[in-house]
Amino acid sequence: MKKQDIIKRVLLKDTTVSIRPISANDSGMEQEFIRHLSKESRYFRFMMSLRELSPKKLKYFTEIDYNRHMAFVATIRCDDEEVEIGVARYVFTEIPDCCEFGITVDDAWHGSGVAGLLMISLEDTARECGFKTMEGIVLPGNDKMLKFAQKRGFKTHYVKGEADTVHISLQL
Numbered sequence: 001m002k003k004q005d006i007i008k009r010v011l012l013k014d015t016t017v018s019i020r021p022i023s024a025n026d027s028g029m030e031q032e033f034i035r036h037l038s039k040e041s042r043y044f045r046f047m048m049s050l051r052e053l054s055p056k057k058l059k060y061f062t063e064i065d066y067n068r069h070m071a072f073v074a075t076i077r078c079d080d081e082e083v084e085i086g087v088a089r090y091v092f093t094e095i096p097d098c099c100e101f102g103i104t105v106d107d108a109w110h111g112s113g114v115a116g117l118l119m120i121s122l123e124d125t126a127r128e129c130g131f132k133t134m135e136g137i138v139l140p141g142n143d144k145m146l147k148f149a150q151k152r153g154f155k156t157h158y159v160k161g162e163a164d165t166v167h168i169s170l171q172l
Helices: 024-036 039-046 055-062 114-128 143-151
Strands: 008-012 015-021 069-078 081-092 098-105 133-138 155-157 166-171
Touching: 008 114, 015 114, 024 055, 024 069, 024 081, 039 098, 069 114, 081 114, 098 114, 114 133, 133 143, 143 155, 143 166
Parallel strands: 098 133
Antiparallel strands: 008 015, 015 069, 069 081, 081 098, 133 166, 155 166
16 A cells, blocks of 8 residues: 555535645644644543653654554645644554554544544555454543544443553454
8 A cells, every 4th residue: 555545635614624644744743733732632642641742752653654553644724734633543553453543633623524534544544454453542531532432333341450441442
């Protein structure tokens, strides 16, 4: 699969949203996206308080090996500049045929369909790459994510001794 072949443009909220693989050139846009998220959205995504990504984490999130993991960004044009409004990624796990995903959407775009578009791209790509299961870890108070996952067909699992997280999985 060639990463440049995976580009979608969809009209949402009277705005054209592009879904494409992230690239190393997106590091500044990714950092600005994280800074712009609410404290709650950053906490739900990273399960800790942070304002921005460390240089090492930023490099990891944007300079990816497309054979080992994938990340898609949702962007819009604003004042002739590309602005990130969401990101979804998966990475290999130690379990064969399984990947773990994470997704974040700008607070202003919650409920707009951006998360669904990102997940469709992520799930389709994971399936094409031979993954059979997609898993995620969610904080129990993240009701929006748990409802979103349930609508997408994810099953909820509680792991003994891990009361502070909810595990979700989807058979691809």
